[in-house]
Amino acid sequence: MSVTIRDVAKKAGCSIKTVSRVVNQEAHVTPDLRDRVLAVIDELGYVPNISARRLVQNRSYMICILLHASGVFQSSLISKVLDLGYEGNYDILIQTYYPAFSRSQSKIASLINERRIDGLVTTPPCDSDPYLINMIQQSKLPHVHIAPINPTGGTPYVSAEDYTGAYQMTERLIGLGHYRIGLLMGLRNHRTSLDRLYGFRAALERNDLAFNEQLAIDSENNFPGGYNATKILMGLKQPPSAIFALSDEAAAGALFALNELGIKVPHQVSLVSFGDMGFSHQIWPGITAVKYPVEQIVEQSVEMLIKLVEDRPLDVKQMIFPTTIIERGSTARKE
Amino acid sequence: MSVTIRDVAKKAGCSIKTVSRVVNQEAHVTPDLRDRVLAVIDELGYVPNISARRLVQNRSYMICILLHASGVFQSSLISKVLDLGYEGNYDILIQTYYPAFSRSQSKIASLINERRIDGLVTTPPCDSDPYLINMIQQSKLPHVHIAPINPTGGTPYVSAEDYTGAYQMTERLIGLGHYRIGLLMGLRNHRTSLDRLYGFRAALERNDLAFNEQLAIDSENNFPGGYNATKILMGLKQPPSAIFALSDEAAAGALFALNELGIKVPHQVSLVSFGDMGFSHQIWPGITAVKYPVEQIVEQSVEMLIKLVEDRPLDVKQMIFPTTIIERGSTARKE
DNA sequence: TACAATATTGACAACGTTGTCAATATGAAG
DNA sequence: CTTCATATTGACAACGTTGTCAATATTGTA
Numbered sequence: 001m002s003v004t005i006r007d008v009a010k011k012a013g014c015s016i017k018t019v020s021r022v023v024n025q026e027a028h029v030t031p032d033l034r035d036r037v038l039a040v041i042d043e044l045g046y047v048p049n050i051s052a053r054r055l056v057q058n059r060s061y062m063i064c065i066l067l068h069a070s071g072v073f074q075s076s077l078i079s080k081v082l083d084l085g086y087e088g089n090y091d092i093l094i095q096t097y098y099p100a101f102s103r104s105q106s107k108i109a110s111l112i113n114e115r116r117i118d119g120l121v122t123t124p125p126c127d128s129d130p131y132l133i134n135m136i137q138q139s140k141l142p143h144v145h146i147a148p149i150n151p152t153g154g155t156p157y158v159s160a161e162d163y164t165g166a167y168q169m170t171e172r173l174i175g176l177g178h179y180r181i182g183l184l185m186g187l188r189n190h191r192t193s194l195d196r197l198y199g200f201r202a203a204l205e206r207n208d209l210a211f212n213e214q215l216a217i218d219s220e221n222n223f224p225g226g227y228n229a230t231k232i233l234m235g236l237k238q239p240p241s242a243i244f245a246l247s248d249e250a251a252a253g254a255l256f257a258l259n260e261l262g263i264k265v266p267h268q269v270s271l272v273s274f275g276d277m278g279f280s281h282q283i284w285p286g287i288t289a290v291k292y293p294v295e296q297i298v299e300q301s302v303e304m305l306i307k308l309v310e311d312r313p314l315d316v317k318q319m320i321f322p323t324t325i326i327e328r329g330s331t332a333r334k335e
Numbered sequence: 336m337s338v339t340i341r342d343v344a345k346k347a348g349c350s351i352k353t354v355s356r357v358v359n360q361e362a363h364v365t366p367d368l369r370d371r372v373l374a375v376i377d378e379l380g381y382v383p384n385i386s387a388r389r390l391v392q393n394r395s396y397m398i399c400i401l402l403h404a405s406g407v408f409q410s411s412l413i414s415k416v417l418d419l420g421y422e423g424n425y426d427i428l429i430q431t432y433y434p435a436f437s438r439s440q441s442k443i444a445s446l447i448n449e450r451r452i453d454g455l456v457t458t459p460p461c462d463s464d465p466y467l468i469n470m471i472q473q474s475k476l477p478h479v480h481i482a483p484i485n486p487t488g489g490t491p492y493v494s495a496e497d498y499t500g501a502y503q504m505t506e507r508l509i510g511l512g513h514y515r516i517g518l519l520m521g522l523r524n525h526r527t528s529l530d531r532l533y534g535f536r537a538a539l540e541r542n543d544l545a546f547n548e549q550l551a552i553d554s555e556n557n558f559p560g561g562y563n564a565t566k567i568l569m570g571l572k573q574p575p576s577a578i579f580a581l582s583d584e585a586a587a588g589a590l591f592a593l594n595e596l597g598i599k600v601p602h603q604v605s606l607v608s609f610g611d612m613g614f615s616h617q618i619w620p621g622i623t624a625v626k627y628p629v630e631q632i633v634e635q636s637v638e639m640l641i642k643l644v645e646d647r648p649l650d651v652k653q654m655i656f657p658t659t660i661i662e663r664g665s666t667a668r669k670e
Numbered sequence: 671t672a673c674a675a676t677a678t679t680g681a682c683a684a685c686g687t688t689g690t691c692a693a694t695a696t697g698a699a700g
Numbered sequence: 701c702t703t704c705a706t707a708t709t710g711a712c713a714a715c716g717t718t719g720t721c722a723a724t725a726t727t728g729t730a
Contacts, residue, residue, distance in 0.1 A: 014680080015679065015681075016680085016718095017681085017682095017718080017719090018679065024718085027678095028678055029679085030679095033678090033679090048717070049717065051390040051395065051715085052715070053717055055386040055684095055716080055718095056684070056685050056716080056718045057685085057717085057718070057719095058386075060453050061425060061426070061453065062397075062426045062427075062428055062451065062452050063427055063428070063456075063644065064429075064446060064454070065416055065427055065428070065456045065637070066430050066443070066457045066458060067430065067432065067458055067461075068432055068459065074431075075410070078413060082431045085430060086438045086439055086442050087438075090396060090398045091396070092399070092428075093397055093399040093400070093426050093428060094400055094413075094429055095399055095401050095402065096401075096402045096417045096420070097401050108401070116397065116426065117395055117399040118394060118397065119399070120399050122401045123401065124403065126401050126403045252617050256617065256618070279587075282587050282591065283591070283618050284594035284619075285594065306398070309398065339687085349709075349710080350709065351686090351687085351711095352709075352711085352712095353710075356708095362707090363707060363709080365707090365708070365709095368708090368709090383687070384687065386687090387685070387686035387715090388686080389715095390714095390717085391686080391687050391688045391689080391715050392715085
């Protein structure tokens with residue numbers, strides 16, 4: 001099946017031990033032979049089998065950092081992943097990915113190509129990076145998407161009703177008398193951001209309100225993004241009476257900006273967010289939010305992935321979970 | 336060195352294949368023989384070598400969840416761990432630990448005893464659990480403590496100047512004219528909590544202020560802990576004019592409670608925290624805090640652990656990093 | 671040139687498990 | 701009591717690498 005050290009040795013006309021020496025950068029190989037071996041390695045695409053190395057060296061090449069469960073080092077996604085780590089026979093490796101960062105890319109490549117992992121779950125916006133997606137598909141590694149931007153070629157995915165959630169929240173704001181609603185959008189390479197935007201627009205239309213480009217600010221889904229966008233919004237001649245932040249972090253930034261401006265929430269401006277991943281209820285006055293079912297999504301995606309890995313049948317290849325609205329203190333009827 | 340399937344087979348008087356069948360709960364073993372084998376397994380303390388299994392089955396038994404680096408799923412500790420995951424040859428497994436939760440205990444036991452990990456870093460208050468510490472020491476697994484409650488028997492550790500940080504912050508509050516300072520304490524099984532408490536007391540004494548038991552509330556280092564403690568503090572006949580929360584989360588809870596009570600921060604009450612692990616600057620009005628050097632601590636602990644794992648010499652076995660004070664908007668001179 | 675010292679290379683065992691298949695024991699049916 | 705089917709057991713190869721040690725080639729020194 002895969003290329004082994006033996007294949008390389010044969011083609012290069014030397015012993016497997018010599019190949020081993022080249023791979024491990026040991027001394028005692030003539031430059032000539034080394035180059036020949038390296039060429040063959042390159043040509044055949046040989047990667048060492050880490051399990052064999054682990055066995056013979058009696059080493060796992062894995063280390064562990066133990067967190068106490070009482071810790072605060074956990075947003076709800078990570079927290080759920082860590083919980084799932086208790087179940088089953090799998091260790092779950094959490095890995096971050098910066099598309100443009102070569103060390104990140106080569107780490108992922110090594111995980112995939114050396115078959116150090118049996119399967120992979122990707123979260124947005126990882127899946128908007130063609131290099132990564134291409135590599136995963138080439139490798140035929142079992143793969144499950146979370147909220148993909150573009151559910152390609154039958155790859156199973158798990159997602160949530162972002163559209164409906166945003167629609168319902170927007171209708172609720174409209175019902176409170178708000179007709180100028182600021183929108184703090186996330187980046188467009190994120191499926192969830194797009195769906196939330198569409199849901200927002202649909203609710204406006206449904207209520208005969210025009211979508212006002214000026215009130216929809218492209219910002220990143222983070223604190224400074226929300227902060228800056230809110231400063232812009234409130235600086236308009238006709239500022240909004242409500243702000244819909246498409247992420248918790250942007251909402252926190254918005255609230256900070258409103259506080260700084262001396263604007264009272266919710267009496268002067270209502271604020272809502274999308275996510276509710278952890279601290280929406282920990283900042284005053286508590287942010288009314290669309291709850292994103294991140295625990296269920298993570299649990300399902302891992303479960304699907306394990307089925308794929310174990311070659312068990314997948315009854316459903318797409319799962320979409322509903323969102324719910326959590327009422328807190330940051331919304332009020334427009335005065 | 337360690338017990339293999341062959342040792343079990345020999346002692347039980349059967350073939351290794353039969354032992355394998357028992358271990359993997361396959362059919363075709365008479366109950367009699369199975370019991371005999373199980374007894375031997377128990378007696379010898381046999382655990383299967385996962386690397387061998389991985390090799391022969393061509394499976395890694397590890398799965399990966401990929402997070403985009405832009406994510407918000409990261410407090411600074413996890414964030415740092417994930418960054419370190421790019422470097423070196425090690426995959427870093429993040430595992431949580433609930434002392435009283437048997438599934439958690441058996442997961443850790445399996446990681447340690449099956450040698451699925453080469454080494455372990457523990458964070459408080461993991462190290463206050465004797466079951467765990469005992470298991471680690473029995474196993475002789477390379478081990479580094481972060482801020483241990485009780486630096487036992489030469490185990491290397493990394494920590495910070497909790498005492499000095501608390502001392503300096505307390506002096507700063509006193510310098511602002513506060514002489515009734517509420518203290519939101521963490522649990523006593525946490526080294527850092529104790530040291531911070533001692534630093535606080537020392538600063539009071541130094542300034543001829545008595546430590547007031549009533550103003551020091553035992554609370555957990557989390558949001559509800561800080562919230563409840565603050566409600567108690569502000570309900571006193573003589574409430575404090577400043578509050579020192581020994582964690583960011585408790586500070587967030589305190590701020591929420593103060594807001595709820597209509598008490599203005601910092602004009603009526605000053606609030607400071609210890610940690611500054613991420614969102615202290617994202618909640619209004621920004622919390623003045625002692626910065627805990629978590630990135631350096633994590634980086635050093637992992638570096639030390641890898642040296643231990645690779646049998647390289649450790650020039651220093653204890654490292655203690657300084658803390659710094661970050662001034663924000665939550666402190667003011669007492670009126 | 672001869673000899674020792676050193677550098678290079680390879681044959682083969684070992685790591686600890688699971689899979690294959692043959693050998694044997696047991697039970698059922700005639 | 702046979703005969704056949706099935707359940708139980710074990711011998712041995714295989715997985716892909718690294719470590720050991722011996723064999724050979726090369727270099728340096730007298």
